[in-house]
Amino acid sequence: MLLKDKVCVITGAASARGIGKATARLFAEQGGRVVILDLDAGQAENAARDLGVSHLGLACNVTDKAACQGAAKEVVGQCGRIDVLVNNAGITQPLKFMEIEAANYEAVTDVNLRGSLYMSQAVVPAMRTQRSGSIVCMSSVSAQRGGGIFGGPHYSAAKAGVLGLAKAMARELGADGIRVNSVTPGLIQTDITGGKLTDDLRAEITKGIPLGRLGVADDVANACLFLASDLSAYITGAVIDVNGGMLIH
């Protein structure tokens, strides 16, 4: 049991086939007490119930600072502490550079980047008090290779921003015993692609992946488990690629 009795908050974890839900399931199997945050309270509660009785589901829009603070307060009230945060909530839009309007830019940077900032700010006081904690930030291969699959340039920029934010947090929070790392998934089969992943496109993308397949949510969940647990006790500011070799650098 790698997360025995650890309180683990995961944002955007209600989506049934998503990376967040797979991570929540794995963390629960490893003894963690999981808190699922997502936009809709009912969906978050149902997702938590799927994991078992001791887990929590709460509504939290990560773009809303007060909502993030409120959720963290509720978690500390009910669970007493916060050991792990996975900043997983994210959205993407398949736009070309010249198509990006202000509303697109705001939507995508708000959820991916601002949300990671606000939710981290909400949990850090509890982690500082405990003098321990692990924060995992969900970036993307899109940040490293400049998009080119589903996300538009604004998604690449937001996810590259996540990498910078996580590294700066790692530098500042290390003295408090708080580790901050990022995961950069390649193409993972979840609902984020909104049904736009045709068989032809899948075959084309697979040709460029040395391991010969697209990723599944559990591939990313396993990396999150490593970063959340004490197996990575001396790792902070790192970026773990989970892309089947799609980008080797």
Ligand code: NAD
């Ligand atoms: P998903 O669409 O299945 O899940 C995203 C979840 O985030 C949903 O449950 C959604 O309700 C939630 N969410 C959206 N906006 C929110 C907000 N403002 N506040 C709280 N929750 C919010 O997508 P996924 O593929 O599981 O993606 C999870 C993360 O992994 C995202 O950050 C995504 O950018 C990243 N990622 C995914 C892939 C991929 O190929 N699937 C690749 C690289 C990175």
